[in-house]
Amino acid sequence: MNFTWRSLWFALMIVSLMMMGTACGSSMGDGAQSGEITVGGKDFTEQHLLTKITSIYLKEKGYKVKEAGSMGSSVARSALENGQIDMYWEYTGTALMVFLKEPAETDPAAAFKKVKKLDAENDLVWLEQAELNNTYTILMRQDQAEKLNIRSLSDLAAYVKKNPKALRFATNAEFYSRQDGMKGLEKKYGFQFPTNRVKKMDSGILYNALKEKQVDVSVGFATDGRIKGFNLVSLEDDQKFFPVYHAAPVIRKDVLSKNKKIEGLLNDLARRLTTENMMELNYKVDVDHQNETKVAREWLVSEKLIQK
Template sequence: MNEIIHVFKTQGNDIWQALLQHIGISLIALLIAALIAIPLAILLMRHKKTAEFILQITSILQTIPSLALLGILIPFVGIGTVPSIIALVIYAIMPIFQNTYSGLTSIDPNLEEAAAAFGLSTTKRLVRIEVPLAMPMIVSGLRIAMVMIIGTATLAALIGAGGLGTYILLGIQTNNNSLLIIGAVLSAVLALVFSGVIRILSRLSLKRLGIVVAATLVLISGAAGYRYLNRDKATITIAGKMGSEPEILINMYKELIEQDSSLKVNVKSNFGGTTFLFKALKSESIDVYPEFTGTVLESLVKTNKKVSHNPKATYRVAKSLLKKQYGMAYLKPMKYQNGYAVAVKKSFAKENHLKTISDLARVSDKIHAGFDPDFYQQTDGYPGLKKEYGLNFASVRTMEPTLRYRAIAKGKVNLVDGYTTDPELQEYDLVVLKDDKAFFPPYQGAPLLLQKTLTRYPEIQAALNKLAGKISTSDMQKMNYLVNMKHEKASKVAHDYLIKHDLIKK
């Protein structure tokens, strides 16, 4: 509790901003979904077959995993609020449409006949009888949709839309339960508050309800217009994958660029996996992100050549192919290599005489692995490792980076992937198995951006190349430890490193 209070004291403004972002995204999504679903249900209330077809379509859309849907939307509408709202609207339409249609079509036919006998027109029957009688069902649909929206909106943080999901992801990534609790509890409270507000609004007449909705739309439009008109034209966006290390790096990028240019920088941390970021960069939704040479050659560019295990040669090939195939610039890499590692507990290694990855083949039937989603699906991860070493584990589960370390600590799994700079390897007393077949390629991190961005803002290159050849493996391990274990802010850790090594002015 003391830690939670401390977080509120030190990050109160940030939490308030995240809460407002979450409210904004959720409210806009609900209004749009309602404006689509309710009129559509009214239009189709006397067309049963068409209504059932639409209901089937909306039900199918709901089965699409939210992360997959966000990934599909990024190339078309970029990152941030827009794809998040589109995804939430898609999920919210079904319960609103279904409940509205059910409410309208379950009205006693005798009432409909009586209304017609009194000479009420179709419009008057709808306004005076059908909608009021269906209102409980409509409200129920709205409340279901609202709870669904608020819960799913936490994933908006993965594509830079902000919201309370930022604290949930940050809490998971940095092993900070205080942040996790704050994000989760505020999301739950928000769902309860919105549910109560919807209940109150349902008691208003249709005319007053229309006024409230119109006023809300005007306020939201006004706020969005104000932000658009007052945005800084010379702003670039730097994003990072999930985890403390990318967040540290992008904050270093921010300080270096802002010191050496007039540019303003927005940072988007915990953006998601490699696929999300690369799509966002190609669609110009972000401008820069740190990427590793091994990942470039194994997962991003097309090449038939085997990846060299010489770091300099790997970087040269990666840089050349990125420029040729995607028109991207790959700036100079840092010193350290953040390569993949496969680790087990010391006790498990001793019991089964495990020293190398090849040794795992002997005990494949005993291995219950927990892998990061990127490692599980990329060719430089588990698929390639499985083929190279002839592995066939008893079970494999995917989970977020910090969760897999907790899982092995609690005995839920007995083998995990990791990175050589992960502080958790030491924290949980794990043994890194030797890559005796030299499967993993070199992994040097370097800024990746479009060539056109570099042409437009050439000052970026000089600023970011200050990190070339800097940051040792030991340096990065220590910085990751401060963020993940000591719960220091990544921006502070990044700033302290830059000051200590005279890369920025005090």
């Protein structure tokens, strides 16, 4: 009889401990009971920073996080669709035109609405889009733009039409050949750079070529830190030619359903990221050569999202 009562007592103790463990688990952070979150990213400075910002923030909020950065754009998308990563930051223009095979869109709200709806069919959830818009931009040295009184693409078009041999234009091969690149730009604004005034070069040296006065005008990306670092100026796209490339966190539907609090956290990040502050962060890495992790953490602290 004593053995039976002892056995029953031990059994009750085990059940009680299990119930206590379950209760403790339910009070833990959302990430603590939902497994590991794999944060992906593409292979350029801005994406490295977005990956670091997201990973550090989620870790501070109790999630187990694995980073999977430095992927090509198509690889990142495939990894998300195949479940190799759980989320990454994508650009509306890239998703719309490259992955969803839709026409370019210059209206931010329309582009976001379309990608959100179409990707819902792929079980991918677009959370809030940031003000951050890493679209194409046309650049000049600030002093030269001021001297020639060129502030917008319409100003540039008018100047080139009157002075076709005066300016040299730098472009990478992709922008030169795309309809939403140079060909479309010239058609939209009604001008054309003479072929012998166009210099094609790798994307990485466009900014330096402009800075060193090897060229006078160049294509670039709106959030690149070298715009600030090299005293360049983005000409206003006053006729709204370039598609929008607003960044937003994109997460798999099944991951979001298991980690409901993550939506609010990622949306909070998105609301704070602008074209201007992203350019500043890129500048710190590309021009000041600061460590990406350090820059990401300092920004999170400055936004009071995490403690120092």
